[in-house]
Amino acid sequence: MAAPAPPRRQHDALSVFTLVFAQCLALQVAKDAQAFSTWEAVRELKWDAPESFKAIVPTSALAASIAIAHVAPKSDRALVALALSGVLVLCVNGAQSNHVFLELAIALAVLFTAPLAALIGFGGDGARGDDDAVHVDGKASRAALELVETSKRQARRDAFSARMTLAMRGLLVVLYAATGFAKLNGAWHDPATSCCVQMLLGTIAGMGVGDSKFFTWLAQNTAVLEAMPYGATAFELAFPVILLVSLARGGVNARRSVRVLTIAGAGFHVFIALPPPPMSVYPFSMIMAPMYVMALVPEECAAAARAMEEASTFAYAAAVAAITALAAYAVQLSCASDYFEYPAYFGWELWMLWVLLVFGGISALAAVGVTPPLHARDSVRTRATKQSPASTFVTTAFALLPSLFVFALSASTYLGVRTYPSFAMFSNLLIEGGASNHWLVKSPLGFDLNAANANGHASNVADHDAATSSSVYYYYGPHVALEVLDTDLPALRNLQVNLAPLFPARVLAALTAANVSAEFYITPPGWSFPQTEAVFRPFAVPLVEVRRRVSALDPEVEFYVTYRWIRGGKREATVREYRRRGGAVVAGSEEVLGAPLPPFRATLHRFRSFDLDYSPCRH
Numbered sequence: 001m002a003a004p005a006p007p008r009r010q011h012d013a014l015s016v017f018t019l020v021f022a023q024c025l026a027l028q029v030a031k032d033a034q035a036f037s038t039w040e041a042v043r044e045l046k047w048d049a050p051e052s053f054k055a056i057v058p059t060s061a062l063a064a065s066i067a068i069a070h071v072a073p074k075s076d077r078a079l080v081a082l083a084l085s086g087v088l089v090l091c092v093n094g095a096q097s098n099h100v101f102l103e104l105a106i107a108l109a110v111l112f113t114a115p116l117a118a119l120i121g122f123g124g125d126g127a128r129g130d131d132d133a134v135h136v137d138g139k140a141s142r143a144a145l146e147l148v149e150t151s152k153r154q155a156r157r158d159a160f161s162a163r164m165t166l167a168m169r170g171l172l173v174v175l176y177a178a179t180g181f182a183k184l185n186g187a188w189h190d191p192a193t194s195c196c197v198q199m200l201l202g203t204i205a206g207m208g209v210g211d212s213k214f215f216t217w218l219a220q221n222t223a224v225l226e227a228m229p230y231g232a233t234a235f236e237l238a239f240p241v242i243l244l245v246s247l248a249r250g251g252v253n254a255r256r257s258v259r260v261l262t263i264a265g266a267g268f269h270v271f272i273a274l275p276p277p278p279m280s281v282y283p284f285s286m287i288m289a290p291m292y293v294m295a296l297v298p299e300e301c302a303a304a305a306r307a308m309e310e311a312s313t314f315a316y317a318a319a320v321a322a323i324t325a326l327a328a329y330a331v332q333l334s335c336a337s338d339y340f341e342y343p344a345y346f347g348w349e350l351w352m353l354w355v356l357l358v359f360g361g362i363s364a365l366a367a368v369g370v371t372p373p374l375h376a377r378d379s380v381r382t383r384a385t386k387q388s389p390a391s392t393f394v395t396t397a398f399a400l401l402p403s404l405f406v407f408a409l410s411a412s413t414y415l416g417v418r419t420y421p422s423f424a425m426f427s428n429l430l431i432e433g434g435a436s437n438h439w440l441v442k443s444p445l446g447f448d449l450n451a452a453n454a455n456g457h458a459s460n461v462a463d464h465d466a467a468t469s470s471s472v473y474y475y476y477g478p479h480v481a482l483e484v485l486d487t488d489l490p491a492l493r494n495l496q497v498n499l500a501p502l503f504p505a506r507v508l509a510a511l512t513a514a515n516v517s518a519e520f521y522i523t524p525p526g527w528s529f530p531q532t533e534a535v536f537r538p539f540a541v542p543l544v545e546v547r548r549r550v551s552a553l554d555p556e557v558e559f560y561v562t563y564r565w566i567r568g569g570k571r572e573a574t575v576r577e578y579r580r581r582g583g584a585v586v587a588g589s590e591e592v593l594g595a596p597l598p599p600f601r602a603t604l605h606r607f608r609s610f611d612l613d614y615s616p617c618r619h
Contacts, residue, residue, distance in 0.1 A: 011305035013298035014161045015073040018082065020358060021106065021290040022069040025062060025086050027283055027345045028103075032059040032093055034344060058089045076118035076160060083110035095343060096525060096606060098421040099284040101409060105171060105402040106290060112398040113163035115156045161298065163399045168295035169247070170403035173240040178410035178423045180236030185437040187428035187615035188233070191225040193517050195426040195617035196232045200225075202275030202503070205510035219514040235268060243296075255369070262296040262366035266359040273355045276507065277341040277348045278499045279520060281426070282355055289358045300365035326353055340502040342522070342529075414441050416477035420523060420608040420619075430615040432478040432607065433540055435569035437615055472592050476605045478542040480567055482593075483612075485538045485575065487561035491549040494527035496539040496609035501532045519616035523608040540566055542607040544597065551596040556583050561593070566612065 065078075065085040072078045086107040094100040111119070191197045204215055218224055242261050246254040265288075273282035293301050308316065327350060334347030341348055406423065413422040413431060430437040472480055487493055500508070500518040511518045523545075546561075553559075560579040565572040578593045579586040585594065597605075608618055 016301040018073040083107040109167040109402040167399040176239040182424040182427035196229040206276040259366040489559035
């Protein structure tokens with residue numbers, strides 16, 4: 001009697017995750033490829049130079065992995081290769097940005113949860129296992145053995161999927177809790193400065209209804225504008241609580257709560273991507289999509305993928321043709337657009353279409369829902385997925401390591417380690433210079449002073465005389481800072497850039513009509529564009545960032561900077577000047593401003609600009 005043929009592997013949630021994550025990583029490829037968009041740029045490359053290797057080889061590997069992931073989304077090894085190349089490119093070429101760090105966390109989650117066979121390149125998803133090493137007489141026996149091996153491979157795939165779901169849920173819980181906690185401050189809830197209100201008005205104006213009766217009513221109704229930031233804070237803080245409680249309870253009602261949460265979250269991320277550039281944060285919205293797929297709607301996504309796989313050729317071709325036509329139209333709009341996008345990822349119109357389609361699909365699947373289980377569990381599969389308590393603890397710990405990474409990065413804001421990137425973006429948080437506008441974290445200075453005392457470098461970093469003493473050479477936190485009053489050094493002038501003047505005219509008009517501040521600051525690693533403001537605006541920045549930029553200069557560069565020290569949340573009255581002329585520091589200048597940072601400190605610590613008087617919207 002002939003044994004049944006092994007079942008064909010079907011699409012599952014990991015297949016959908018692979019495709020979505022690959023398309024998110026395509027942003028990095030699009031960004032890197034722009035450096036070689038002309039033949040002249042390619043000809044100028046020195047192929048034997050490390051810079052050329054750094055620029056081309058990792059990005060090429062990632063592009064190849066993205067292509068393979070689209071061809072073989074069911075393959076564990078294709079997903080592992082995608083994650084490995086993603087980690088390489090993000091570490092080598094990735095910007096110091098929140099969404100890049102989140103992409104890195106997701107890629108690490110793949111590597112920490114993948115089956116060992118997929119990591120080492122043997123067995124796993126596509127191999128025949130030990131079939132060829134076993135002498136079996138008869139086609140039926142070989143087919144039966146193949147069925148067993150296929151079941152084992154499917155069991156490993158199911159276990160991989162379960163670990164990834166756990167990892168993505170952990171990331172969502174930590175991320176929403178961290179971003180919600182950062183928004184517990186007065187500036188976020190003040191409509192005049194709130195990033196939330198800015199994005200609301202930017203979305204409305206960007207949709208072309210900035211002169212409608214609805215907008216006029218909204219701009220005049222301060223109660224609604226005041227309520228919006230509170231609603232956003234409540235959503236971000238409630239998200240992890242609802243998710244954890246629902247998962248703990250289980251049952252139909254809990255599942256319904258998760259589906260409602262999914263729809264609300266999808267709408268939230270579409271909302272923050274909708275404002276036209278440079279206000280839109282669509283790269284961050286995009287990277288949330290693969291987490292939603294695995295954490296919130298894995299069964300629904302798997303069912304939809306299988307349905308698409310089993311659809312008629314005509315239906316499949318029609319869907320591909322429709323998406324291609326929409327993408328072509330979006331590219332056409334992008335080519336004709338005059339939006340300023342920073343950083344540039346090819347075009348907001350195209351990626352905004354992606355956000356609408358993907359989160360629209362996620363919302364639709366959450367609204368419809370499916371009834372698990374996804375697969376019938378045979379005895380072989382059940383035995384293959386059983387683990388000892390110790391093994392379960394280890395796999396769970398590895399799955400949650402990326403969540404610990406995001407938590408540590410978020411906590412570093414309050415521990416004086418870094419404020420950018422640390423998932424406190426667009427929160428109006430002020431926690432530098434010894435000051436704090438956070439409702440709960442009131443004394444950020446004390447932690448750093450205690451650390452300095454313990455290391456024996458300073459008795460009190462906040463003392464007046466400490467600014468010129470050797471103690472500040474060993475202080476790398478955010479609470480000893482400079483207020484830059486004027487400078488002719490571009491590296492310092494561009495340490496703070498206001499993107500608001502680059503908003504579309506209709507967005508600026510909407511902000512003015514609602515009496516909302518047109519300030520949208522970034523602290524770019526480099527700025528090659530013209531100044532966005534005609535008059536230099538003083539700003540404050542931790543000493544570490546001044547040292548980073550001044551010490552990186554050629555010694556022959558001549559410049560000056562006038563400044564005041566900020567310590568203990570107060571400005572020093574004395575205005576000082578640091579000047580370099582003829583390859584030397586002018587007498588009377590404080591040399592600490594040009595002191596190089598130790599490599600480890602330069603990597604660990606990174607801060608954005610701030611202002612003691614108020615806290616406008618900052619990335």
